[in-house]
Amino acid sequence: MLVQEFRTETVPPAERWDLWQDVATRTHVPNLLRSERSDDFRAVMRVLPLGELQIAELDLPQLDTVRTPRTIRRFDPEVYQINCHLTGDGGMAQDGKESVFGAGHLMVADSSLPYDVRINRTSERSTTVVVSVPRARLPLPPRAVRRLLAVPVPVDRGMGGTLYRWLADTARRADEFTQDDAPALASVTTDLLASVLGGCLDSEDALPPESRRRALHARIRDFIDRNLGDPSLSPATVAAAHGISVRHLQQLFAAEGEAPAGWIRRRRLERCRRDLADPRLRGRSVRSIAARWGFTDPATFSRVFRRAYGMTPTDHRHHHTGRYPP
Numbered sequence: 001m002l003v004q005e006f007r008t009e010t011v012p013p014a015e016r017w018d019l020w021q022d023v024a025t026r027t028h029v030p031n032l033l034r035s036e037r038s039d040d041f042r043a044v045m046r047v048l049p050l051g052e053l054q055i056a057e058l059d060l061p062q063l064d065t066v067r068t069p070r071t072i073r074r075f076d077p078e079v080y081q082i083n084c085h086l087t088g089d090g091g092m093a094q095d096g097k098e099s100v101f102g103a104g105h106l107m108v109a110d111s112s113l114p115y116d117v118r119i120n121r122t123s124e125r126s127t128t129v130v131v132s133v134p135r136a137r138l139p140l141p142p143r144a145v146r147r148l149l150a151v152p153v154p155v156d157r158g159m160g161g162t163l164y165r166w167l168a169d170t171a172r173r174a175d176e177f178t179q180d181d182a183p184a185l186a187s188v189t190t191d192l193l194a195s196v197l198g199g200c201l202d203s204e205d206a207l208p209p210e211s212r213r214r215a216l217h218a219r220i221r222d223f224i225d226r227n228l229g230d231p232s233l234s235p236a237t238v239a240a241a242h243g244i245s246v247r248h249l250q251q252l253f254a255a256e257g258e259a260p261a262g263w264i265r266r267r268r269l270e271r272c273r274r275d276l277a278d279p280r281l282r283g284r285s286v287r288s289i290a291a292r293w294g295f296t297d298p299a300t301f302s303r304v305f306r307r308a309y310g311m312t313p314t315d316h317r318h319h320h321t322g323r324y325p326p
Contacts (some may be wrong), residue, residue, distance in 0.1 A: 003174035004047045013040040032066040048174045050186040054132040057171035062120040081109040088126025090119045097150040106153040129167045162222040163192040191215045235260040268293045277320035286313045
């Protein structure tokens with residue numbers, strides 16, 4: 001398992017704050033930390049190391065993080081620390097700018113410049129996903145990115161929404177990944193970050209063609225996942241929704257060894273397979289589960305399901321729930 005998990009509740013309350021400071025220093029950068037909850041600091045950190053890049057999910061009470069010239073001289077990995085806030089609020093100051101942020105905002109910090117971050121200005125707890133990426137790896141001009149330091153970037157729609165869902169889902173499923181997945185996870189994360197930040201800077205056209213291609217592919221896959229229940233979803237409708245030709249769409253998927261229609265069918269089958277194995281859904285018929293994910297013809301669904309998984313949908317349900325539907 002690739003993910004590393006740290007919970008302060010594994011030690012007595014009096015030791016939790018010291019444990020958190022030690023873990024935060026080892027997994028990120030040395031900073032000055034303060035908290036109103038230091039007497040019983042209950043926090044969780046899940047770290048997903050992806051080579052040069054790192055994704056970490058933090059569940060925190062009130063916390064102040066201060067980076068000073070002295071801590072920078074002590075150690076500076078020259079990274080952007082990009083915080084995607086899932087819940088809670090806070091405030092940040094860096095490079096002469098000061099702002100507040102909340103859930104659905106992306107905040108960029110530069111480890112080479114002093115900053116002051118407060119998590120939970122008014123909220124009790126916060127959940128945030130922090131991406132640490134070397135400045136040299138992000139394909140955007142550092143002078144341009146500097147304009148975004150301490151500036152809340154909304155990630156509730158468009159490419160921002162794609163990035164938000166990607167980070168939230170990657171953090172949630174971190175225990176499913178292995179070392180073999182690390183290069184692909186790092187590549188997609190970097191490309192999505194570059195596309196979102198580049199869009200804010202009107203610099204997306206300056207991205208390398210390969211980064212633009214991978215970012216578009218990730219956006220399309222996200223669109224497909226959000227529309228699997230629509231029976232009319234097809235390569236033609238996907239291409240039209242993204243302003244590209246069906247041929248261009250096919251080329252994007254061919255570069256990954258896939259075909260658009262095959263990808264749509266596989267993602268639908270995966271959702272059906274998951275729901276059929278869920279005991280909470282055993283009151284729903286196989287037909288209704290298939291329809292929920294865009295399969296309108298029961299015979300076709302049964303045939304493609306059996307071809308993919310070697311058993312009928314009903315047998316798959318029985319195998320996982322121990323009973324056949326009435």
